[in-house]
Amino acid sequence: MLSWFRSRTIVxxxxxxxxxxxLRPFPPAERAAGILFAPARWLAELxxxxxxxxxxxxxxxxxxxxxxxxVEREASRAxxxxxxxxALPTDPALREGRGFxxxxxxxxxxxxxxxxxxxxxxxxxxxxxPVVCHDTYVGRVRDVDATRPGEGVVQLVxxxxxxxxxxxxxxxxxxxxxxVGGIVGGRSRTEGILLLxxxxxxxxVLSGTVRVRETGPGDxxxxxxxADGFGLGLLRELSKLGRPMPVVETGFDYEYGLSxxxxxxxxxxxxxxxxxxxxxxxxxxxxxxxxxxxxDSTPGRRMRRLSLPDGARVxxxxxxxxxxxxxxxxxxxxxxxxxxxLLGDQALEFSGVASIEGCDVPLHMGRVQSLGVDSDGxxxxxxxxxxxxxxxxxxxxxxxxxxxxxxxxGVPAGLWIGTCVxxxxxGHHVLRLVPTQDPADLLRVSVRLAPTMLAxxxxxxxx
Amino acid sequence: xxxxxxxxxxxxxxxxxxxxxxxLAALQGLWSRHSAGTWVPDAALVLAIVVLARCEMADLxxxxxxxxxxxxxxxxxxxxxxxxxxxxxxxxxxxLRDALELSGPLGRTAAAALAAGAFQAWLSLAHDxxxxxxxxxxxxxxxxxxxxxxxxALLALVVGPVLARLPGLTPLRxxxx
Numbered sequence: 001m002l003s004w005f006r007s008r009t010i011v012x013x014x015x016x017x018x019x020x021x022x023l024r025p026f027p028p029a030e031r032a033a034g035i036l037f038a039p040a041r042w043l044a045e046l047x048x049x050x051x052x053x054x055x056x057x058x059x060x061x062x063x064x065x066x067x068x069x070x071v072e073r074e075a076s077r078a079x080x081x082x083x084x085x086x087a088l089p090t091d092p093a094l095r096e097g098r099g100f101x102x103x104x105x106x107x108x109x110x111x112x113x114x115x116x117x118x119x120x121x122x123x124x125x126x127x128x129x130p131v132v133c134h135d136t137y138v139g140r141v142r143d144v145d146a147t148r149p150g151e152g153v154v155q156l157v158x159x160x161x162x163x164x165x166x167x168x169x170x171x172x173x174x175x176x177x178x179x180v181g182g183i184v185g186g187r188s189r190t191e192g193i194l195l196l197x198x199x200x201x202x203x204x205v206l207s208g209t210v211r212v213r214e215t216g217p218g219d220x221x222x223x224x225x226x227a228d229g230f231g232l233g234l235l236r237e238l239s240k241l242g243r244p245m246p247v248v249e250t251g252f253d254y255e256y257g258l259s260x261x262x263x264x265x266x267x268x269x270x271x272x273x274x275x276x277x278x279x280x281x282x283x284x285x286x287x288x289x290x291x292x293x294x295x296d297s298t299p300g301r302r303m304r305r306l307s308l309p310d311g312a313r314v315x316x317x318x319x320x321x322x323x324x325x326x327x328x329x330x331x332x333x334x335x336x337x338x339x340x341x342l343l344g345d346q347a348l349e350f351s352g353v354a355s356i357e358g359c360d361v362p363l364h365m366g367r368v369q370s371l372g373v374d375s376d377g378x379x380x381x382x383x384x385x386x387x388x389x390x391x392x393x394x395x396x397x398x399x400x401x402x403x404x405x406x407x408x409x410g411v412p413a414g415l416w417i418g419t420c421v422x423x424x425x426x427g428h429h430v431l432r433l434v435p436t437q438d439p440a441d442l443l444r445v446s447v448r449l450a451p452t453m454l455a456x457x458x459x460x461x462x463x
Numbered sequence: 464x465x466x467x468x469x470x471x472x473x474x475x476x477x478x479x480x481x482x483x484x485x486x487l488a489a490l491q492g493l494w495s496r497h498s499a500g501t502w503v504p505d506a507a508l509v510l511a512i513v514v515l516a517r518c519e520m521a522d523l524x525x526x527x528x529x530x531x532x533x534x535x536x537x538x539x540x541x542x543x544x545x546x547x548x549x550x551x552x553x554x555x556x557x558x559l560r561d562a563l564e565l566s567g568p569l570g571r572t573a574a575a576a577l578a579a580g581a582f583q584a585w586l587s588l589a590h591d592x593x594x595x596x597x598x599x600x601x602x603x604x605x606x607x608x609x610x611x612x613x614x615x616a617l618l619a620l621v622v623g624p625v626l627a628r629l630p631g632l633t634p635l636r637x638x639x640x
Contacts, residue, residue, distance in 0.1 A: 025543075030542075036528075
């Protein structure tokens with residue numbers, strides 16, 4: 001059969017087919033290549049003796065992480081407590097006669113404006129309860145997961161099927177009713193300012209502050225009305241296809257700006273227990289994996305092949321850590337092995353939170369992307385700083401300590417990543433991070449285990 | 464014309480090529496683990512080019528598969544990406560063999576630069592496309608490819624003759640030159 005490959009044309013055709021299959025992943029072809037490359041797992045062991053040359057530096061790195069664990073764990077818990085506090089409404093008028101329940105965002109469901117959240121078990125959360133963050137309306141509870149107590153799905157106001165009653169506050173005039181929901185224009189999602197769709201119910205107004213107003217008869221409306229007064233944004237007019245169209249402009253980052261949300265209800269909600277974050281330091285949720293080779297043969301990449309212990313249930317996206325320090329995430333799982341992207345590899349993305357010097361409230365950074373390693377060992381991170389809405393105070397900047405935030409499946413909140421300086425202004429920034437732990441040397445890491453019971457997609461819960 | 468080697472000898476030759484390629488790839492990974500990975504030669508690919516200089520056209524298949532396998536054992540790229548990249552890079556080097564003798568210093572250096580640069584550019588491109596980020600960093604890929612190409616060319620020029628004489632690779636020499 002190899003004699004066919006004496007023809008250059010046949011070889012060229014094969015190369016082109018392989019290239020096409022590699023660029024547009026086709027599951028059967030990926031599986032076949034995985035089978036063909038299965039011996040790579042054992043071949044990697046050939047290089048194991050090379051790791052013996054670095055035993056001393058590995059031991060030093062691990063003992064430093066273990067020694068710092070008690071202090072870093074406490075700092076991490078303090079940061080989480082501040083984040084939870086920052087999610088609660090501050091306006092006294094919004095707090096009056098209402099109860100609030102903080103929920104942790106576990107993950108964002110794919111291609112949908114839905115969040116999977118975790119709240120205290122038995123808190124009395126039901127569908128249709130409004131969800132807010134600080135003084136801003138976020139959406140409402142869509143489902144409560146019957147199979148996983150204390151978990152549910154929140155539908156964001158950016159979802160095209162969600163409609164929320166609101167009113168436009170105009171100076172010196174009666175508020176005007178309006179209906180808001182969904183995103184206007186696909187590009188709006190990737191820009192700093194989101195445009196929410198709006199429709200006038202009575203007379204048309206051109207501008208004003210938009211707040212939720214869902215008061216009406218019936219139990220459902222009563223539940224929804226607990227969000228009355230929470231902000232949605234500013235009304236303005238957009239010209240679409242030559243016709244004026246009302247939209248609500250909001251600087252709130254619904255895409256990546258949510259790590260904790262607050263479910264609102266009657267005063268009875270306040271009696272529910274305090275939310276404990278999915279504990280990053282619960283030893284039962286971690287397994288120890290061996291790094292087969294502390295290096296990557298592809299220039300510019302920082303990936304590692306991990307040998308997992310027998311029976312360990314690890315999913316793509318799972319965090320890697322040493323003590324309370326974040327090292328990277330699993331990219332693929334192949335039988336008893338996993339491929340992980342470390343800090344500095346271009347395949348690594350995570351949600352971050354910054355504890356900024358001189359600032360009491362931590363800054364939820366949203367999506368942070370690892371871009372590479374600088375010549376001096378600093379990690380380059382890509383960060384999109386969202387635009388602040390009109391009238392909002394400027395975003396804090398300066399020296400900051402970065403940690404992982406809630407909202408990424410497999411990554412617990414509160415693992416320390418490193419220190420950097422956050423620049424002022426909106427737009428794309430490249431941050432130079434000094435990592436708390438350089439993962440390059442390690443031959444042993446902790447890998448986050450998947451929950452024992454899988455979360456179901458919300459559509460599966462519905463008849 | 465060299466005497467033909469028996470199939471069993473060639474199988475042993477291929478296995479030893481794989482072993483050397485894995486070791487070279489692992490050493491290269493360990494050497495560059497703290498750096499940004501720039502100016503790092505693709506040692507396993509340089510070894511493949513040195514072997515390719517004295518192989519037949521049909522040997523391209525095992526050579527590409529084993530080179531990709533060595534990279535897969537010591538890195539995290541997807542197998543299909545590595546396979547397509549190794550095939551393409553070695554095919555380019557093979558095409559150069561019509562004009563230049565790859566066992567000579569000039570041909571070896573040029574082929575290493577071409578193949579390693581193309582392989583690195585392909586890996587960067589494939590990563591961006593598969594990650595569905597929307598934008599493909601062509602300039603970044605070209606810059607990284609150039610650095611790897613120069614480093615690999617230097618390695619091929621200086622160490623190429625040593626790599627060609629690594630123990631166990633003699634049975635793979637099937638082509639007259």
